[in-house]
Amino acid sequence: MTAVELPGVSATPRPPDDDLVVDVRDLRMRYGTVDVLRGVTFTARRGEVLALLGPNGAGKTTTIEILEGFRMRSAGEVGVLGVDPGRGDERWRARIGVVLQSWRDHGKWRVRDLLSHVGAFYAPYSTTRLRRPWPVADLLDAVGLAAHADRRVHQLSGGQRRRLDVAVGIVGRPELLFLDEPTVGFDPAARREFHELVHRLADLDETTILLTTHDLDEAEKLADRILILADGRIIADGSPDELARRVAGDVEIRWSRAGERFVHSATDATRFVRDLLRQYGDGVEELEVRRASLEDAYMALVYEQESGARTGAVARVWQQGSDR
C-alpha cells in the first residue's frame, strides 16, 4: 500500500510494537483455481498461546506454512516478528521454532549429539536477554529424554521420537514456536508433561506459541485463545471459556429427587439452583451443573459454517467479541 502524504503534514511512522509477534491481515491462498484461505485475519502477542482449530482441509497447515516462510501466499499482509516471512533471513529464522509432523531422518544419530549439532546453528544468534542454544542437558530434562540421551534416534519409541521433535523445535529458544499436532502418539503422562512444558515456555520465557490440534481438550488446557478456521476464514477468536459461553449460553442442571432424575436448562444457573434448594432442600441429590464445553461450541460453529444453516452461533461469537 502506498502512503499518501498531505502537504504540510509530516508522516509519523508508527513505532514498532514489540509485543505484536504475529500480524496477519486478509491472508489469501489459492491452489490452482481453489481458494483455500479467503481473508484470514488475526494477531498473536508475546507469550500468548494460540490454538488453531478446524476440520480436515480447513487450511491450518497452509496458514502455518505461510507464517513459517515455507509457502508463498497469494495475497494479504503477514508480519512475523516484524518481518514478512517471504523475506525472512537466517537471523529471523533463528528466532522461530518449528515442530512439524514427525520426521524420519537422522536415525543413526544419538539423541544428545543431534541436539548439540542442531543447537550449534543458534549460537551466533544469542542476545543478552536470550542465551542460545538451550543447554542440551537442561533441554533433555525439560522434554523428558534425559534417560535416552545416548540412544540412537531409530531406537526411540514413537512418543519418545515426538519428544525429540519438540526438543529440536525449541533448542534455539525460539521467540515464536509453531507446533503442528504436537502430542499425537503421547501417552497421558507424556501429554501432561508436555502441557507443563508449553506453560513454562509461555509464562517464563514469554514464547508465543501457535499450535494446531484436533484435540479440543488439549486446546482448552493449553490455549489462551482459540482460533477456529472453517471455509477459508477465521469464524471464531476468543478464550475457550468465552467461546463456550457465547455459543451455548444455557447451562444444563441435573439432579435427582425421590429416586427420579431431572434435567433442566437455564441461563442463570446460580439462581435456578438456589431456588431448587430453597424448595426441596435435602431432597435434592446428585446435583450436577454442566456448562457447554469448547467441544459443544466448536461443533455448533463448524456445523453452522459448513452446512449454511443459520443457528446464530457465529453471529453471537462476533457480536459479543466486538463488545470486548
Ligand SMILES: Nc1ncnc2c1ncn2[C@@H]1O[C@H](COP(=O)(O)OP(=O)(O)OP(=O)(O)O)[C@@H](O)[C@H]1O
Ligand atoms: N500443495 C497443494 N496443492 C493443492 N492443494 C493443496 C496443497 N496443499 C494443500 N492443499 C489443499 O488445501 C486445503 C487445505 O489443506 P491444509 O493441509 O492446509 O488443511 P488442514 O486444515 O491442515 O487439514 P488437516 O486437519 O487435515 O491437517 C485442502 O483442501 C488441501 O487438499
